[in-house]
Amino acid sequence: MKAVILAGGMGTRLRPLTYSMPKPLVPLVDRPMVMHIIDSLPKEVDMVILAVSYMKDRLEEYFDENDCGRKVVLVNEDTPLGTGGALKNVSSHIDGAFFAFNGDVLTSLDLANMLAKHRSRKGIGTISLWDVDDPSAFGVVGTTADDRIDVFQEKPKRGDAVSNSINAGVYIFEPEIFEHIDDGVVSLEREVFPRILGKGLYGHRFEGYWVDCGTRESYLRAQSTLLSNGLAAIHECTFKGSVKMPGNNYLEGARFEGCTVGPNAVVGKGAAVMEGAEVSDSTVMEGAIVGEGAIVKGSIVGPGVRIEKGQIVGSTIIA
Ligand code: GTP
Numbered sequence: 567m568k569a570v571i572l573a574g575g576m577g578t579r580l581r582p583l584t585y586s587m588p589k590p591l592v593p594l595v596d597r598p599m600v601m602h603i604i605d606s607l608p609k610e611v612d613m614v615i616l617a618v619s620y621m622k623d624r625l626e627e628y629f630d631e632n633d634c635g636r637k638v639v640l641v642n643e644d645t646p647l648g649t650g651g652a653l654k655n656v657s658s659h660i661d662g663a664f665f666a667f668n669g670d671v672l673t674s675l676d677l678a679n680m681l682a683k684h685r686s687r688k689g690i691g692t693i694s695l696w697d698v699d700d701p702s703a704f705g706v707v708g709t710t711a712d713d714r715i716d717v718f719q720e721k722p723k724r725g726d727a728v729s730n731s732i733n734a735g736v737y738i739f740e741p742e743i744f745e746h747i748d749d750g751v752v753s754l755e756r757e758v759f760p761r762i763l764g765k766g767l768y769g770h771r772f773e774g775y776w777v778d779c780g781t782r783e784s785y786l787r788a789q790s791t792l793l794s795n796g797l798a799a800i801h802e803c804t805f806k807g808s809v810k811m812p813g814n815n816y817l818e819g820a821r822f823e824g825c826t827v828g829p830n831a832v833v834g835k836g837a838a839v840m841e842g843a844e845v846s847d848s849t850v851m852e853g854a855i856v857g858e859g860a861i862v863k864g865s866i867v868g869p870g871v872r873i874e875k876g877q878i879v880g881s882t883i884i885a
Pocket of ligand 1: 577649670
């Protein structure tokens with residue numbers, strides 16, 4: 567079975583970090599974002615197809631250098647074709663039911679269970695659904711009592727939404743879907759889904775967690791979700807003086823001197839947090855330095871960035 571990961575977007579909401587790396591390669595706790603998806607795939611998935619465009623060379627390089635245990639094929643779009651166009655562009659590699667993922671969602675979804683449900687219903691597709699309190703910023707999905715999808719609403723006004731269920735960005739499709747995607751730039755959510763409603767499109771609700779990592783806030787939420795779900799750890803760090811580490815953190819190959827790190831802090835290889843500095847609800851990527859007495863809170867500090875002595879960094883992305 568094949569899995570397609572949509573990985574060609576420009577990740578504008580994570581700029582300036584995504585000026586120097588494509589969003590799928592942005593580190594999330596212990597590995598790049600896209601690897602969290604690949605590692606969650608059921609055993610029967612033997613080929614991963616990445617639909618790429620923006621910074622495709624960086625992705626090519628990563629998969630040349632790192633073995634992820636499955637065959638990985640990158641399919642390029644010279645100009646981004648949108649989520650539907652990107653799927654159609656990989657159709658020559660597809661020979662049966664396949665998974666498709668937005669490349670920036672992190673979920674506890676049991677994919678084998680979703681596949682079993684998809685097979686039992688014999689529809690053209692199954693869309694994972696996640697219930698939220700306020701669906702107005704998302705693609706909202708209405709279903710009948712037997713989970714057949716009968717309505718799509720893109721970012722409805724608060725109060726107008728037909729349900730609290732949103733499209734969680736993980737799909738299973740039959741190859742027949744390609745017959746309903748025109749050539750060129752096409753949106754899966756806006757153009758294709760409304761068109762195939764009558765063909766047996768089902769929703770699949772799940773429990774646990776769902777976070778899309780496309781903005782600073784949601785990226786940091788994803789990070790704290792992973793830290794509280796078993797990824798908190800300390801590997802090969804050096805500590806000098808009294809270092810306080812409240813809450814869940816992931817610290818790898820970094821140096822800490824008389825500082826406070828945590829809660830919800832990730833500090834990467836070769837990074838350093840100096841005397842009197844505080845890092846919380848933030849990520850400090852490889853080789854970055856947080857200077858003496860500096861405070862980093864609710865922020866993403868990119869690779870090699872230097873936060874000066876006494877500098878205060880709050881709710882921002884620095885790269
Ligand atoms: P923003 O610019 O911040 O909105 O991020 P984005 O470019 O990633 O867009 P968005 O979050 O809406 O995309 C959802 C998923 O679809 C991401 O995994 C993107 O990489 C992917 N995606 C979006 N547009 C395209 C496209 O034209 N081609 C391909 N291959 N993937 C796309």
